Structures are given as structure tokens and as C-alpha cells.
Amino acid sequence: MILKKVVFPAAGLGTRFLPVTKCIPKEMLPIVDKPLIQYGVEEALSAGFKDVIIVTGRGKNAIEDYFDYSFELEYILSQREDNGNLEEITKLPKEVDVAYVRQKKPLGLGHAILCAENLISSDEYFGVVLSDDIIDAKVPVLKQMVEIVKKYKAPVISLMEVDKTMVNKYGIIKGKEIEERVYELNDMIEKPKVEDAPSNLAIIGRYILPAEIFSYIKKVKPGKNGEIQLTDALRDYAKKKRILGYIFEGTRYDAGDKFGYLHANIMFGLKRRDIGDKIKKIIKC
Numbered sequence: 001m002i003l004k005k006v007v008f009p010a011a012g013l014g015t016r017f018l019p020v021t022k023c024i025p026k027e028m029l030p031i032v033d034k035p036l037i038q039y040g041v042e043e044a045l046s047a048g049f050k051d052v053i054i055v056t057g058r059g060k061n062a063i064e065d066y067f068d069y070s071f072e073l074e075y076i077l078s079q080r081e082d083n084g085n086l087e088e089i090t091k092l093p094k095e096v097d098v099a100y101v102r103q104k105k106p107l108g109l110g111h112a113i114l115c116a117e118n119l120i121s122s123d124e125y126f127g128v129v130l131s132d133d134i135i136d137a138k139v140p141v142l143k144q145m146v147e148i149v150k151k152y153k154a155p156v157i158s159l160m161e162v163d164k165t166m167v168n169k170y171g172i173i174k175g176k177e178i179e180e181r182v183y184e185l186n187d188m189i190e191k192p193k194v195e196d197a198p199s200n201l202a203i204i205g206r207y208i209l210p211a212e213i214f215s216y217i218k219k220v221k222p223g224k225n226g227e228i229q230l231t232d233a234l235r236d237y238a239k240k241k242r243i244l245g246y247i248f249e250g251t252r253y254d255a256g257d258k259f260g261y262l263h264a265n266i267m268f269g270l271k272r273r274d275i276g277d278k279i280k281k282i283i284k285c
């Protein structure tokens with residue numbers, strides 16, 4: 001099984017985070033001092049993925065600059081012998097090569113993934129990371145999922161239990177448990193009303209999919225705002241072939257939402273040696 005590429009859809013307008021996302025890509029908002037997308041990229045690298053594909057859009061150039069060398073900054077830092085910062089800013093461009101593809105119109109997650117079709121060959125599996133789903137886990141979630149994909153030789157999507165009242169914010173699955181945490185999926189629905197939800201198991205932004213999924217995405221009928229939902233393509237796939245859901249081990253924050261973003265900043269900040277104790281003090285006040 002070929003599994004080395006990972007796609008980061010990053011062309012969304014970030015409307016849940018306006019006004020800052022008018023000029024700053026949502027993916028570049030920091031959790032403490034690293035942009036959201038870096039957490040996802042580091043997770044993918046530690047799960048063994050090698051090639052990163054970022055689906056960008058207009059106004060997202062900061063993402064490309066971030067994964068590139070910055071000659072002027074590096075020159076000044078080396079003149080100042082600020083080796084700590086120098087290492088920090090050169091680590092990522094050294095480690096990872098990124099391919100970019102533009103999604104010219106914001107037509108939904110399914111469409112964004114379809115934009116990467118030409119970069120993935122027909123016999124490959126590939127990862128998908130939605131970088132605003134930030135997950136704190138002992139074993140990186142993508143790594144947990146790679147184990148399941150290899151064991152069952154089938155695509156896997158990540159799942160999390162959510163409160164019944166929150167099902168209208170997620171793709172929700174229907175499935176049968178075949179092993180602790182692993183479900184065989186037979187249906188799923190994007191953002192159902194509470195009364196229509198088949199379960200309280202929500203799809204979270206980590207997927208490992210076969211290239212075949214592109215042909216299913218192409219057949220999806222556009223929904224609200226002309227958007228093509230990935231969940232609809234996965235549902236059609238599940239009707240024909242085996243696809244699994246996996247309840248990951250870890251804590252997920254919805255960093256695309258203002259509260260979730262601040263929550264993640266506090267929780268990641270608490271773990272840091274330089275600021276953790278200071279945060280503890282102000283939280284007690």
C-alpha cells in the first residue's frame with residue numbers, strides 16, 4: 001500500500017474567525033507561537049507521511065512563505081548569533097517539501113480535495129488533515145490511523161463522540177463496532193438535525209483515503225452554496241466498499257472556533273516550560 005502524501009485543504013474563507021481572517025489565513029493563526037497548520041504537518045511527518053500538498057486560495061500566500069526559507073531573517077539572526085531562533089525557523093523548510101494547488105472557488109471540502117487529484121496516482125492512499133481540528137495525543141492521531149489502515153487494508157476516517165446537541169456541526173456516521181474503537185461504516189450524513197442523526201459519533205478532520213475517492217467526489221451533487229461535501233462522497237463509497245471509522249485517542253480542540261481556539265492556546269500553553277506556570281497563576285485568579 002502506497003501511503004506517503006497528505007493533503008491540507010486550506011482555501012476556506014475562515015468566516016467563523018472574522019475579522020482577523022480578512023487578511024490572515026486561518027491556518028496561520030498561532031497556538032502559542034506556531035501556526036495551526038504546523039501542528040498538522042508535524043503530526044503527518046511523525047506518522048510517516050513524506051509529501052505535503054496544501055490546497056490554497058487567494059490571500060493565502062503567508063502559508064507558502066512560512067514553509068520557505070526567509071533569507072533576510074536568517075541572515076540577521078545568524079549575524080546576531082541567535083541560534084535558537086535560527087534553528088526554529090529553518091527546521092520546517094529543511095524537513096518538508098510542499099506542493100501547492102489552488103482551489104479557485106470555495107466550493108466545499110470535497111471540491112478542495114479533488115483539486116489535489118493530479119498530484120496523487122490512482123493506486124495510492126493519502127491522508128487528509130483539517131488543520132483547525134487540533135488534537136493533543138500521546139501517539140499522533142494519523143499514526144494511530146495508519147495502523148488501522150494497514151491492518152484492515154481499508155480507508156479510515158477519524159471519529160469522536162460528541163454531545164447529542166452538537167451533531168448539527170459535524171458529519172455523523174452510522175456503523176457497526178468491529179473492534180474496540182473501530183467501526184465499519186454503512187452511512188453518514190453531513191450536519192444533520194438532532195432528530196435525524198444516526199448516532200453521536202462525529203467525523204473529525206483526519207482521513208486516510210484511497211485515490212478512488214476522487215471518482216466518488218466527482219459524482220456528488222452540490223449542496224448548500226454550491227458546495228461539494230466530502231461526507232457525501234464517503235457515504236456513496238460506504239454503500240459499495242468497506243470504509244472504517246476509528247475513535248482516536250487524544251483531545252481535540254476546534255481551533256476554527258473562537259472559544260475552541262482560546263481553549264487550545266491555554267491547554268498547549270500550560271504544557272510549555274516557559275509560560276506554563278504563569279498561565280496556571282492567572283487561571284487561579
Ligand code: G1P
Pocket residue numbers: 109130133169170171172190191202203204205229230231
Ligand atoms: C468538516 C466536515 C465535517 C467534519 C468537520 C470536522 O466540516 O465537512 O464532516 O465533521 O469538518 O471538523 P466543517 O467544520 O469544515 O464545516
